[in-house]
Amino acid sequence: MAGGLPDWGRVRRALRRPDAPAAAFLIPEDPRRIHPGPLDPDLERLRIELSPHRRRLWVRRIVRRAWLTLAAAIGAELVLFLAGRAWPIEGLAAVGASIPILALVLLAAASARARPGLGETALAVDREARLGDRLATALALGGSVAAAAGPPSAEEEALPANHAVALDLAGEEQRFVRRQRRDALASLRLVPTTLFRPRLPRRPGLAVILLSVALIPTLLLPNAQDAVIAQNRAIREQATAQAGKLDRLADRLASKGINPDDPRTRLAKELRDLARQLRDHPDDLTTNLAKLGAVEAALRSQLDPANEQRAAALSSLSRGLSRAATGDARANPNGDPTTAARDLEDLSRNLDAMTQAQLQDLARQLAELQGTASQASGASAQALRDAAQSLAQGDMAGAKSALDRLAETLGDAQNSVAQNRDLAGAANQLQDSRRDLANSGRSGQPGSTGGQTGQGGAGQPGTGQPGRSGTPGSSGQPGGSGQPGSAGQGSGSGQRSGQGSGSGQGSGQGSGSGQGSGQGSGSGTGSGSGQGSGSGTGSLGGGGSNASYLGSGTGGNGSAGGPVNPNRPSVLGADLSSIFAPFDRLGNPGDPSYISGAGGSGQVTQGSQQGPGSDPGSYVPYSQVFGQFQQYALTSLERGYVPLSVKDYVRDYFSSLDPQQ
Numbered sequence: 001m002a003g004g005l006p007d008w009g010r011v012r013r014a015l016r017r018p019d020a021p022a023a024a025f026l027i028p029e030d031p032r033r034i035h036p037g038p039l040d041p042d043l044e045r046l047r048i049e050l051s052p053h054r055r056r057l058w059v060r061r062i063v064r065r066a067w068l069t070l071a072a073a074i075g076a077e078l079v080l081f082l083a084g085r086a087w088p089i090e091g092l093a094a095v096g097a098s099i100p101i102l103a104l105v106l107l108a109a110a111s112a113r114a115r116p117g118l119g120e121t122a123l124a125v126d127r128e129a130r131l132g133d134r135l136a137t138a139l140a141l142g143g144s145v146a147a148a149a150g151p152p153s154a155e156e157e158a159l160p161a162n163h164a165v166a167l168d169l170a171g172e173e174q175r176f177v178r179r180q181r182r183d184a185l186a187s188l189r190l191v192p193t194t195l196f197r198p199r200l201p202r203r204p205g206l207a208v209i210l211l212s213v214a215l216i217p218t219l220l221l222p223n224a225q226d227a228v229i230a231q232n233r234a235i236r237e238q239a240t241a242q243a244g245k246l247d248r249l250a251d252r253l254a255s256k257g258i259n260p261d262d263p264r265t266r267l268a269k270e271l272r273d274l275a276r277q278l279r280d281h282p283d284d285l286t287t288n289l290a291k292l293g294a295v296e297a298a299l300r301s302q303l304d305p306a307n308e309q310r311a312a313a314l315s316s317l318s319r320g321l322s323r324a325a326t327g328d329a330r331a332n333p334n335g336d337p338t339t340a341a342r343d344l345e346d347l348s349r350n351l352d353a354m355t356q357a358q359l360q361d362l363a364r365q366l367a368e369l370q371g372t373a374s375q376a377s378g379a380s381a382q383a384l385r386d387a388a389q390s391l392a393q394g395d396m397a398g399a400k401s402a403l404d405r406l407a408e409t410l411g412d413a414q415n416s417v418a419q420n421r422d423l424a425g426a427a428n429q430l431q432d433s434r435r436d437l438a439n440s441g442r443s444g445q446p447g448s449t450g451g452q453t454g455q456g457g458a459g460q461p462g463t464g465q466p467g468r469s470g471t472p473g474s475s476g477q478p479g480g481s482g483q484p485g486s487a488g489q490g491s492g493s494g495q496r497s498g499q500g501s502g503s504g505q506g507s508g509q510g511s512g513s514g515q516g517s518g519q520g521s522g523s524g525t526g527s528g529s530g531q532g533s534g535s536g537t538g539s540l541g542g543g544g545s546n547a548s549y550l551g552s553g554t555g556g557n558g559s560a561g562g563p564v565n566p567n568r569p570s571v572l573g574a575d576l577s578s579i580f581a582p583f584d585r586l587g588n589p590g591d592p593s594y595i596s597g598a599g600g601s602g603q604v605t606q607g608s609q610q611g612p613g614s615d616p617g618s619y620v621p622y623s624q625v626f627g628q629f630q631q632y633a634l635t636s637l638e639r640g641y642v643p644l645s646v647k648d649y650v651r652d653y654f655s656s657l658d659p660q661q
Helices: 008-015 041-086 092-113 118-129 134-144 154-158 169-189 202-220 225-256 263-280 285-300 307-326 337-353 356-368 370-376 378-393 396-442 622-639 644-657
Strands: 512-523 527-538 552-554 578-580 619-621
Touching: 041 092, 041 118, 041 134, 041 169, 041 202, 041 225, 118 134, 134 169, 225 263, 225 285, 225 396, 263 285, 263 396, 285 396, 307 337, 307 356, 307 370, 307 396, 337 396, 356 370, 356 378, 370 378, 378 396, 622 644
Parallel strands: none
Antiparallel strands: 512 527, 578 619
């Protein structure tokens, strides 16, 4: 020291400690962290006076970082939603909602890091209050000059403030530091409390305004990618739903498979693989449709188009075999092959107890079923032929063996029909799955719901004079005892309708029939034509039928005219409220057709009689039998492989006829 002045080199070294980082050497440390003991009262008071400014400085920093974070969040939202208009982004709204949350987390972290220390506060106050680094120097000296950091000694307190006597170097240094500290404290008390009032940063504020103006229309205007996202979501949901259906179908087929080589067992494995593909790659619509189509095409090639004809023939054959084996004309009315096989087994055991006449009659009945058996199964036809020949020749052992083989072939034919029906049902399910999956890929696209409706012209209806009613058909005379029933014939003429009936009776087995027809023509401005016919099948109680015809005509240069909306007339008249449904005589829809009774060799007697036809209750209300016909049609669609267009046509047809709509 020279002339009682402090060594400024030590002061500069105190402001910059050798061990301080290069970026933080200008920030003085808090003396409390350096000196754990009691501090000089002025130094302690300086720390306390800086604390309010420290909090306000922190609030200012938080506000500035909040504006920066807000600008960054709005910018991120703008970029995100602009990208969402260029590409379909799933969960765009969720991602957009997460950005503010992430911004708040980042703001909290940045605010925690921005909390100023005591030295930073001193520097900030010096800079904005223009105190000439008084506060920063006081803190730096308080941390570097340890002797001056603590309370002053008694000797120092006894000295007057204007004492000018030179002391030793250490004492003069402490006295200088304390005086500078008191000067800094006095200057700090003059600083206003609003020094660090929060203020709006210009650049972040301007950025927030501009980005908000750009973001608002981006959020409010419709986004074309929403339809693409909805379509992709529908494809995934439909693929998952179809995978579940295929798994359930595979389980049903696997439970019906007899052995590993059964087509149903192999198909079940393919369906499970297909369901796994749909679950693992629900977005790959093209591949999924291709694989569905490939499995469906391979399955379609295995189907027998004549399966239902074989099933009907098998049912008729089973019914005939049961009645021939038991001698009961009403046995096995449903044509169950299992029941027929059991009856054949019983017949095989009872052959030895039958007379020669019974064996010959049985051989004749089996031979009459040969044509039906050939339609049901080739193996059944061969076994039936062998059984009939063996019975006719009296070969009991051969007949028993043939009957046993016939029972086995009935079971095999039944399994074949059931297997083909299962495969056809699986093909229908694959067809429906492929259509539903393809429709989900077309949802939301313009024109995907249907084609354009064409326009057609209607011709002028023709006119004509109605003709007279046709003459009813004649009824037959009863045949003699033991002879087949007689047949009646009749004819009539008329322009609109013709009716006829016939009946035949006999004491033996036989049947009678009657037919009637009428034709005619009329003339007018245009032309019209009509015809009618009626037929009835005679039985022990007699019978008859009626028929009607709606005429059509042509007029001028127009095209053929007809009734408006012929499927659903606006008003059902007396002639349209009932339909011909002789279920009591012919069976319900879906029942196999068969002809009972045996032919005779008696003489046929013909006769004629004028009179009205009779209605044996075959005309029933339209609404009463609609459900039966509809159910039969839907069952037929399920049992056979039918193109989708035909299925839709049949369903629409019955929907248009529904009496409840």
